[in-house]
Amino acid sequence: MSELAIQHEEVGPVLVLVLSGRIDSATAKTLETEILGRLGQGVARIVIDLAKVEYISSAGLRVILLGGKKAKAGGGAIVLCTLQPAIRDVFEISGFLRLFEVTPTRTEAVSVARAA
Amino acid sequence: MDEVDKAIDLILTTMDDLDRMVEAVEAFGETQQLPMATVMHLNLILEELIANVINHGAAPGGPRVAVSVSRDGADIVGEVRDNGIAFDPLSRPAPDVTMPLDERPIGGLGVHLVRTLTRDLSYRRDDAHNVTRFVLAIEKG
Numbered sequence: 001m002s003e004l005a006i007q008h009e010e011v012g013p014v015l016v017l018v019l020s021g022r023i024d025s026a027t028a029k030t031l032e033t034e035i036l037g038r039l040g041q042g043v044a045r046i047v048i049d050l051a052k053v054e055y056i057s058s059a060g061l062r063v064i065l066l067g068g069k070k071a072k073a074g075g076g077a078i079v080l081c082t083l084q085p086a087i088r089d090v091f092e093i094s095g096f097l098r099l100f101e102v103t104p105t106r107t108e109a110v111s112v113a114r115a116a
Numbered sequence: 117m118d119e120v121d122k123a124i125d126l127i128l129t130t131m132d133d134l135d136r137m138v139e140a141v142e143a144f145g146e147t148q149q150l151p152m153a154t155v156m157h158l159n160l161i162l163e164e165l166i167a168n169v170i171n172h173g174a175a176p177g178g179p180r181v182a183v184s185v186s187r188d189g190a191d192i193v194g195e196v197r198d199n200g201i202a203f204d205p206l207s208r209p210a211p212d213v214t215m216p217l218d219e220r221p222i223g224g225l226g227v228h229l230v231r232t233l234t235r236d237l238s239y240r241r242d243d244a245h246n247v248t249r250f251v252l253a254i255e256k257g
Contacts, residue, residue, distance in 0.1 A: 024163055072217055
């Protein structure tokens with residue numbers, strides 16, 4: 001089954017989204033509603049923890065790109081952390097490692113997002 | 117032994133069928149003892165090709181996509197055949213992945229991923245169908 005679970009955590013001004021499962025054509029809409037919804041409500045700094053994400057397709061990349069643009073336009077940023085190797089490959093191929101700050105730990109990601 | 121086993125054989129008509137495809141790909145990966153990275157790449161290639169058809173190029177009577185995948189030695193060979201409007205995924209220019217965030221266009225990544233991950237990719241129009249074939253090398257290790 002294609003499923004994506006999203007947990008939230010707030011660390012000061014930073015919203016941390018801890019994702020687990022798959023980000024594909026079936027689940028990307030849920031993530032889009034979450035990210036764009038939060039950015040629309042005044043949150044500008046979002047950390048996305050991908051440690052438990054085992055799969056991402058262009059449907060998911062699209063949402064992260066849309067979110068990144070919107071966060072930047074609002075004076076904030078989206079920071080990604082704890083990518084599994086297979087996920088990192090997809091980000092690399094897509095050029096996303098140039099577009100987004102990626103950190104090995106969630107703590108570092110929160111620091112980077114705070115400073116954005 | 118001349119003819120390779122058809123290991124995945126599916127017909128999809130909506131993106132809701134994606135779950136069945138994911139299950140079939142995982143079962144194929146187990147049977148063939150494929151590395152996890154190869155299973156993920158196979159899944160990604162199929163999802164991108166199928167999503168292109170179902171979301172963008174459906175025929176008036178609705179999309180019908182036939183997917184077949186088999187192993188050929190150190191490779192996985194696959195074919196996606198659909199009844200959609202003529203669309204050659206290889207005709208799309210590759211996105212400029214060096215553009216900064218504000219200027220980066222949203223689309224085009226699916227085909228780019230498929231091109232990058234496959235060893236060989238070809239398209240032909242055949243009897244009112246699009247036929248896209250790919251070869252994916254099985255990762256070593």
